[in-house]
Amino acid sequence: MESILVWFRRDLRDCDQTALCEALRRGRRVYCTFIFDREIIDRLDRADDRRLEFIRESLVELDVALRARGGALIVRHGWPRIEIPSLARALGVSAVFANRDYEPQAKQRDAAVEAALRVDDIGFESFKDQAMFDGEEVLTQTGRPYTVFTPYRNSWLKRLTEDDWLPHAAGRGSLAADALASGVPSLADLGFARTDLRALRIVPGMSGGRQLLDDFMARIGRYKQQRDFPAVRGVSYLSVHLRFGTVSIRHLVAQAVAAGALRTEAEGPATWLSELIWRDFYFMILDRFPHVTQHAFRPEYDTIVWEQGPAAEQSFAAWCAGRTGYPLVDAAMRQINQSGYMHNRLRMLVASFLTKDLGMDWRWGEAYFARQLNDFDLAANNGGWQWAASSGCDAQPYFRIFNPLTQSERFDPAGKFIRRYLPELAGVPDRFIHAPWRMSAAEQTACGVRIGLDTPAPMVEHEAARRQTLQRYAVVKSGGAAR
Numbered sequence: 437m438e439s440i441l442v443w444f445r446r447d448l449r450d451c452d453q454t455a456l457c458e459a460l461r462r463g464r465r466v467y468c469t470f471i472f473d474r475e476i477i478d479r480l481d482r483a484d485d486r487r488l489e490f491i492r493e494s495l496v497e498l499d500v501a502l503r504a505r506g507g508a509l510i511v512r513h514g515w516p517r518i519e520i521p522s523l524a525r526a527l528g529v530s531a532v533f534a535n536r537d538y539e540p541q542a543k544q545r546d547a548a549v550e551a552a553l554r555v556d557d558i559g560f561e562s563f564k565d566q567a568m569f570d571g572e573e574v575l576t577q578t579g580r581p582y583t584v585f586t587p588y589r590n591s592w593l594k595r596l597t598e599d600d601w602l603p604h605a606a607g608r609g610s611l612a613a614d615a616l617a618s619g620v621p622s623l624a625d626l627g628f629a630r631t632d633l634r635a636l637r638i639v640p641g642m643s644g645g646r647q648l649l650d651d652f653m654a655r656i657g658r659y660k661q662q663r664d665f666p667a668v669r670g671v672s673y674l675s676v677h678l679r680f681g682t683v684s685i686r687h688l689v690a691q692a693v694a695a696g697a698l699r700t701e702a703e704g705p706a707t708w709l710s711e712l713i714w715r716d717f718y719f720m721i722l723d724r725f726p727h728v729t730q731h732a733f734r735p736e737y738d739t740i741v742w743e744q745g746p747a748a749e750q751s752f753a754a755w756c757a758g759r760t761g762y763p764l765v766d767a768a769m770r771q772i773n774q775s776g777y778m779h780n781r782l783r784m785l786v787a788s789f790l791t792k793d794l795g796m797d798w799r800w801g802e803a804y805f806a807r808q809l810n811d812f813d814l815a816a817n818n819g820g821w822q823w824a825a826s827s828g829c830d831a832q833p834y835f836r837i838f839n840p841l842t843q844s845e846r847f848d849p850a851g852k853f854i855r856r857y858l859p860e861l862a863g864v865p866d867r868f869i870h871a872p873w874r875m876s877a878a879e880q881t882a883c884g885v886r887i888g889l890d891t892p893a894p895m896v897e898h899e900a901a902r903r904q905t906l907q908r909y910a911v912v913k914s915g916g917a918a919r
């Protein structure tokens with residue numbers, strides 16, 4: 437092809453980027469664009485949304501990288517179904533290349549763009565880039581999608597060969613610059629404000645992804661032992677980079693394999709690779725079962741009657757603000773509110789607490805996470821929430837209810853994480869840090885923490901909540917009853 441336009445979306449890097457590599461292989465001149473999609477960003481309710489800054493900073497770095505190779509990024513702010521065809525016409529390209537997205541709205545958007553391009557006889561091609569394997573590539577023996585993780589993972593691993601993780605070669609085409617590429621708009625131009633991204637030491641772009649990966653590779657061997665302890669630097673923190681494609685999933689798999697992930701004795705790398713496979717699994721579930729965005733994966737779970745009304749709304753607000761009275765739950769909510777990140781163990785804990793201790797619809801929590809998380813990803817977030825609520829595929833059974841106290845004692849034994857996010861509990865003696873309400877009046881006075889004044893009393897009693905949840909979920913056991 438004479439010239440091709442590459443449309444960047446959640447793949448903000450210039451190396452091992454499938455659509456870009458394909459365009460450079462098949463086209464002589466390759467233009468690059470990114471559209472700040474008004475369909476998405478006009479709905480964001482905070483001017484200081486860190487994701488906007490992360491994307492913008494990543495684009496600045498990407499533009500520099502493309503310019504060093506003779507190209508440049510054309511950045512627009514508008515509706516892709518209008519901007520992409522108009523740009524493709526202006527540049528006179530014969531095709532637009534992009535990487536596949538599995539979200540229902542993104543699929544609709546791409547179909548609309550493709551149809552608009554067709555009017556002008558311009559092609560549209562999409563490629564696998566976000567996932568190691570697409571929904572069609574890992575199927576059961578009867579050709580159906582897996583709905584249980586372990587056999588999916590086994591089949592995924594069996595299918596994996598070196599070709600799957602080798603970086604894509606770029607080809608001979610050349611990147612082209614155009615006068616339309618006039619730099620990346622400022623946050624203010626886009627109607628957004630600067631955030632605390634830098635203060636949080638979140639480094640956007642490919643360079644940020646590389647730094648985190650280098651740091652993690654030095655400790656990947658300890659991942660299995662350390663990944664469940666939020667006070668320990670045990671996980672990779674790469675999720676925001678995976679979300680926006682400032683790292684390549686193939687490169688991460690290659691690194692995990694090089695560290696021994698395919699050898700059973702290398703537990704750290706193998707466990708981490710499993711987490712990357714969970715990511716593919718949830719992409720596949722979203723792709724093949726798009727009803728999960730609105731409904732329970734298993735329909736009988738849609739008959740559960742959740743708490744509603746003003747009292748429920750008040751409880752929800754307390755959960756959001758980190759004022760449930762359960763220290764580890766509250767510290768976790770403060771972590772997400774202050775930083776846009778929450779440790780995986782804590783995501784499971786707070787999701788279980790909301791659905792099974794407070795009896796609230798998982799969709800409320802899912803929507804709150806979608807607003808707060810820097811790494812918000814529809815597939816993983818929906819999968820995680822439905823797992824915790826037991827309504828998802830291969831979810832934990834409904835009668836398995838995390839005990840917030842036991843979780844706290846096990847995964848934050850010294851209360852280090854709790855004290856980091858709840859400084860008001862700093863003086864609470866270690867033996868009460870997981871349940872400060874057990875302190876006598878004299879003990880409260882001695883440590884300067886009065887229950888109900890300096891810190892909330894627990895909003896529910898876990899045992900009673902557990903019994904109520906078992907009743908609430910009984911409709912599932914009986915095959916589902918009318919609301």
Ligand SMILES: Cc1cc2nc3c(=O)[nH]c(=O)nc-3n(C[C@H](O)[C@H](O)[C@H](O)COP(=O)(O)OP(=O)(O)OC[C@H]3O[C@@H](n4cnc5c(N)ncnc54)[C@H](O)[C@@H]3O)c2cc1C
Nearest residue numbers: 671672673674675711715780783811812813816817820821
């Ligand atoms: C209720 C709930 C909501 C979640 N919402 C999101 C979300 O919006 N975005 C998101 O990326 N992850 C989500 N997760 C999954 C997981 O919590 C995060 O991916 C992880 O905490 C990110 O930290 P990390 O990069 O240090 O992970 P690591 O432990 O280093 O794992 C490496 C990568 O594997 C992937 N991964 C790990 N665990 C999972 C998982 N359970 N499901 C899918 N992918 C996984 C992520 O891409 C992660 O970056 C959610 C989990 C739960 C229980």
